[in-house]
Amino acid sequence: MPELLVTLLVLAIISVIVTELLVFNASSTTAYSKYGAQQFTINDAYTRLNKDIEGAKKIQFEDRINTDDYKTIVLTVDGTDKTWKIDGGELSLDSKVVFEGLSSESVFYRRDGCLVVVLKLESTNKGRIPLNMDKPIVAQYSLTYK
Numbered sequence: 001m002p003e004l005l006v007t008l009l010v011l012a013i014i015s016v017i018v019t020e021l022l023v024f025n026a027s028s029t030t031a032y033s034k035y036g037a038q039q040f041t042i043n044d045a046y047t048r049l050n051k052d053i054e055g056a057k058k059i060q061f062e063d064r065i066n067t068d069d070y071k072t073i074v075l076t077v078d079g080t081d082k083t084w085k086i087d088g089g090e091l092s093l094d095s096k097v098v099f100e101g102l103s104s105e106s107v108f109y110r111r112d113g114c115l116v117v118v119l120k121l122e123s124t125n126k127g128r129i130p131l132n133m134d135k136p137i138v139a140q141y142s143l144t145y146k
Helices: 001-057
Strands: 057-064 070-075 080-087 092-093 095-098 108-112 114-119 137-143
Touching: 001 057, 001 070, 001 080, 001 092, 001 095, 001 114, 001 137
Parallel strands: none
Antiparallel strands: 057 070, 070 080, 070 108, 080 092, 092 095, 108 114, 114 137
């Protein structure tokens, strides 16, 4: 009889450990999946924005937030105006959402003859595995030669 109790105790301990491993595996897989999707979509959005800024012959700033910060830039690319806007956690091109999930720290800056683009992402993973892109994507472009 004591052998049976010891066997049941060992099985109970092992089942608790296996259950915890499965829960951890499921939550870490979900976190890495969200992290990968976040990286892919922000990279795609930034690549499109970067291409338009590099090809722009003229850049206009609109929707001033404060002295040097703006929500909107209008880029003249190949004779066509393209309006990029950061508002409400979204990056949009001509009123079509390109990326969702930006923090309020995301902005277009105009300083010292430069356009600075800051894209800071909202945290998507919370709880046991808070895997997120914590640092903003920052790019600087000269306005002098546009």
